[in-house]
Amino acid sequence: MHVVIMGCGRVGASLAAAVERLGNSVAVVDKDQHAFRRLSTDFHGQQVVGGGFDRRVLVKAGIERASAFAAVSSGDNSNIISARVARETFGVEHVVARIYDAKRAEVYERLGIPTVATVPWTTDRLMRTLLPDGVASAWRDPTGKVAIVALPVHEGWVGHTLAELEQATGARIAFVMRFGTGVLPAPKTVVQADDQVYVAALSGTISDVTAAAGQPPEEAS
Structure with a gap:
């Protein structure tokens, strides 16, 4: 399948490599051309310069044939707008957005956009590492x-x-x-x-x- 990833920070680059290793085609979108340096040297997917909610940019990245879209840039607003465009304009089946603000994530979940609230998820991971015998959640809803x-x-x-x-x-x-x-x-x-x-x-x-x-x-x- 084809996957479009908006944001080529450390998370986006790592996600692109993981998705490609599974045999999928990948296109990574970022407005900063230098961000693509984070991609591994053996990455064979598309590198598309532009905004993640620009329809022409998304079309160039293959959004019309994409089965999945991930918005993982550093901005909540950019991520949710891009995710909504992918879902509502292009009908991508699997869409997810990374959100730093857990309260806003709850609102977006109600709009039908699956989100990952970064802070609660990271806190749980740190708890498991720091306190292996302590209490950390086995599952948390995306809003935290x-x-x-x-x-x-x-x-x-x-x-x-x-x-x-x-x-x-x-x-x-x-x-x-x-x-x-x-x-x-x-x-x-x-x-x-x-x-x-x-x-x-x-x-x-x-x-x-x-x-x-x-x-x-x-x-x-």
Whole structure:
């Protein structure tokens, strides 16, 4: 398939190389011709100079035959405008935009443009590296508002229902990994030893949820 990437910064150049390695054709668009120096020496795709929301530039990059479009420049406005042009004008099926402002990302998601909120995603990656035994989200929605977290649970919860744990933490239990198998919880499902509990929680509440689950039931309630 053909992929058009708007923005040839470090992310754009790395993405272009990865997509091409999978056997796809790639066109990279950037208004700064010197930006293409970031591309690897064995890159064989198109290098198109111009704005990512200029229709003539996009046509030159092959947008009319593209199956995917990624807007990964350093500007939120440029990324979202380019993504909307690709989706709404040229009907590209798979479109994604990198957005630094998580609040704005939420708005764009409602417009039907998948986004990657860079700051929340980067924070999670750093948490996994700095605190390998700590809490970091296993999944986060692109706006950064809701996360699914692997929750460390105090051993005192064994034998209590997941409904009790939900009430104590204020989070919604999404699923449980038990003996390597995913289990969808029912109201009367009981916590067993070695269960790995995953909860859905709002960003900003994860530390409180973790603290509550880390206490035995008597103290958590």
